[in-house]
Amino acid sequence: MNRTEPQTPSIAHFGTTAALALLLTASKIVLWRARSYAKYLEEQATNVWSDGTPLLDLSHEELHRCIIQKALQRGIDTVGTITQINDLHYTSSKEDLLHRKSANIYYQSSSSSEASNGRDVDENDCTSITKCEAIQVGGISNNKLPVLTLAPHFILKPLRLSHKTQLGARDGKNDKTKIYRGVRELAFYEYVLEAASWLALERLVSELKPLVNDNEHIRIGAYISLVRLLYRLGKPHHTMSHYNISHISVIPKSSQVVDELCLLAAYQIGDQYTLSVIKSCISSWYCFAKEQLDLMHMAEFIPPYSGLVDVKNPSQNTSVLSIQQPHLILRDITSSFIHPNIIDIKMGTQTYEPDAPKSKQLRETQKYPMQSEFGFRIVGMRVYDPATGNYRYWDKSFGTKLLTRRDCNCALKAFFQCGKGSEMKSTSLNVVSYVARELIKIKEWLEYNTTLAFYASSILIAYEGSICTDTASNPVLKIIDFTHVCRRIGGDPGYIKGVEHILSILSEITVELNTS
Numbered sequence: 001m002n003r004t005e006p007q008t009p010s011i012a013h014f015g016t017t018a019a020l021a022l023l024l025t026a027s028k029i030v031l032w033r034a035r036s037y038a039k040y041l042e043e044q045a046t047n048v049w050s051d052g053t054p055l056l057d058l059s060h061e062e063l064h065r066c067i068i069q070k071a072l073q074r075g076i077d078t079v080g081t082i083t084q085i086n087d088l089h090y091t092s093s094k095e096d097l098l099h100r101k102s103a104n105i106y107y108q109s110s111s112s113s114e115a116s117n118g119r120d121v122d123e124n125d126c127t128s129i130t131k132c133e134a135i136q137v138g139g140i141s142n143n144k145l146p147v148l149t150l151a152p153h154f155i156l157k158p159l160r161l162s163h164k165t166q167l168g169a170r171d172g173k174n175d176k177t178k179i180y181r182g183v184r185e186l187a188f189y190e191y192v193l194e195a196a197s198w199l200a201l202e203r204l205v206s207e208l209k210p211l212v213n214d215n216e217h218i219r220i221g222a223y224i225s226l227v228r229l230l231y232r233l234g235k236p237h238h239t240m241s242h243y244n245i246s247h248i249s250v251i252p253k254s255s256q257v258v259d260e261l262c263l264l265a266a267y268q269i270g271d272q273y274t275l276s277v278i279k280s281c282i283s284s285w286y287c288f289a290k291e292q293l294d295l296m297h298m299a300e301f302i303p304p305y306s307g308l309v310d311v312k313n314p315s316q317n318t319s320v321l322s323i324q325q326p327h328l329i330l331r332d333i334t335s336s337f338i339h340p341n342i343i344d345i346k347m348g349t350q351t352y353e354p355d356a357p358k359s360k361q362l363r364e365t366q367k368y369p370m371q372s373e374f375g376f377r378i379v380g381m382r383v384y385d386p387a388t389g390n391y392r393y394w395d396k397s398f399g400t401k402l403l404t405r406r407d408c409n410c411a412l413k414a415f416f417q418c419g420k421g422s423e424m425k426s427t428s429l430n431v432v433s434y435v436a437r438e439l440i441k442i443k444e445w446l447e448y449n450t451t452l453a454f455y456a457s458s459i460l461i462a463y464e465g466s467i468c469t470d471t472a473s474n475p476v477l478k479i480i481d482f483t484h485v486c487r488r489i490g491g492d493p494g495y496i497k498g499v500e501h502i503l504s505i506l507s508e509i510t511v512e513l514n515t516s
């Protein structure tokens with residue numbers, strides 16, 4: 001008996017050891033599975049939104065074609081009635097523009113008929129595309145074609161869609177921030193339209209926000225149910241956002257449930273790896289949804305967009321591959337004025353993308369070192385002189401010479417025609433205070449925006465330049481030029497800084513006007 005007694009604990013011990021080993025192996029498998037699933041979720045979340053990337057997946061040329069095709073169709077719907085196209089004379093238009101560039105301080109247009117810029121055109125004749133060098137104050141450079149007008153309400157901005165031939169020699173083929181600039185701007189406008197149509201957005205953002213802020217307890221169950229909600233919302237992919245969602249390969253349901261259970265188990269035992277991956281996933285998904293909400297609210301500050309047109313072939317179906325002279329169709333913000341005064345102000349403390357080559361970064365910083373301090377620079381402006389019936393133009397070289405705050409104050413006073421006699425004073429005061437109110441709205445939106453930075457974008461302001469009548473339209477302010485928009489956690493403080501500076505100069509101008 002005694003000889004057999006020791007065997008009982010040994011069997012029991014063996015049983016316990018085996019059970020423990022089984023448990024350990026099972027938990028290792030669960031942990032392994034949870035971690036691979038977490039990694040998979042993280043990869044997808046990174047595809048959806050990551051800090052510092054452009055809005056458009058640059059490597060995805062099939063997606064680019066999709067966007068161009070969609071924009072072309074939208075454009076055909078807009079300009080389908082065009083029957084007559086004036087000769088475009090690009091070369092002479094460009095020379096006209098560059099002539100201004102070489103002029104010292106300002107260029108005076110040679111005739112008032114040029115200055116009227118098609119506004120004598122019969123309003124019913126909405127079928128012609130013409131040159132519009134008279135209203136173009138920015139975007140004038142050796143490498144750029146001029147902006148056109150499509151009377152009476154649109155401007156056509158030339159887009160560089162084909163990336164093979166149009167790179168500046170200086171940066172060679174390596175400047176990724178320039179290669180896709182045309183399709184990026186197009187995609188931006190398409191994206192804004194798409195964001196506005198996604199109804200569940202507010203709810204999604206409000207459900208995700210507490211998860212992002214909850215550092216102590218990541219409510220993983222809630223996160224999983226939100227990811228499922230996003231899958232359900234994922235529509236067929238025409239746009240970048242939904243394209244991203246619908247291309248996440250959905251795991252078969254049975255396997256997904258097991259993976260989710262493993263994830264929950266790993267979460268319960270406090271596996272640090274799983275916890276950190278999940279946290280970064282939550283943050284990406286939140287930024288993804290918030291970005292669209294930011295864009296939805298931005299829509300009121302950008303010119304209405306109507307698609308893409310090939311001015312060589314405006315009214316027919318052009319295929320993406322045969323497109324010759326692509327132009328973005330935007331509402332002309334100056335069209336409600338008889339003699340619009342216009343200013344283009346490039347905003348932000350940095351005018352290049354974080355990924356721009358060092359040579360470009362240096363060029364931009366040297367162009368106007370004060371940009372980082374002021375957060376803005378005047379790229380071009382024009383002001384109507386009722387006494388002569390002509391316009392005065394100030395080009396980008398003028399803007400880069402404004403080295404002090406006082407210089408900027410004087411330049412803005414010239415734009416708002418302050419000091420032009422007592423009859424102008426009350427008009428100037430009205431315009432300045434209206435513009436300031438609109439800038440405050442833009443600033444509020446910028447403070448709400450936590451996901452985007454608008455490198456090298458501008459605020460375009462237009463107001464009536466004729467001696468004011470009571471019927472004059474209010475000034476118009478819009479944000480333009482979305483070639484270099486990037487995702488950025490925290491939004492664009494450099495842009496806000498620029499708006500704040502302009503606002504404080506406007507309030508100085510108001511005081512000066514009131515006391516003069």
Ligand SMILES: O=P(O)(O)O[C@@H]1[C@@H](OP(=O)(O)O)[C@H](OP(=O)(O)O)[C@H](O)[C@H](OP(=O)(O)O)[C@H]1OP(=O)(O)O
Pocket residue numbers: 138139140141142143144167168178181360363364367396456481483
């Ligand atoms: O057209 P490119 O390649 O000459 O680039 C332009 C710049 O030339 P650079 O790189 O300095 O030789 C150009 O610089 P300049 O103003 O000509 O000194 C501008 O930065 C332009 O952007 P935007 O018209 O001001 O919005 C730049 O255009 P985007 O790259 O913003 O389209």
Ligand SMILES: Nc1ncnc2c1ncn2[C@@H]1O[C@H](COP(=O)(O)OP(=O)(O)O)[C@@H](O)[C@H]1O
Pocket residue numbers: 135136137138139140144147155157303330331332333334342344380458460480481482483
């Ligand atoms: N919606 C608009 N309405 C009126 N003029 C515009 C509009 N958009 C652009 N412009 C004119 O075209 C110029 C260049 O536009 P922008 O988008 O900045 O081009 P680029 O990317 O070449 O710098 C502006 O300075 C302005 O004069």
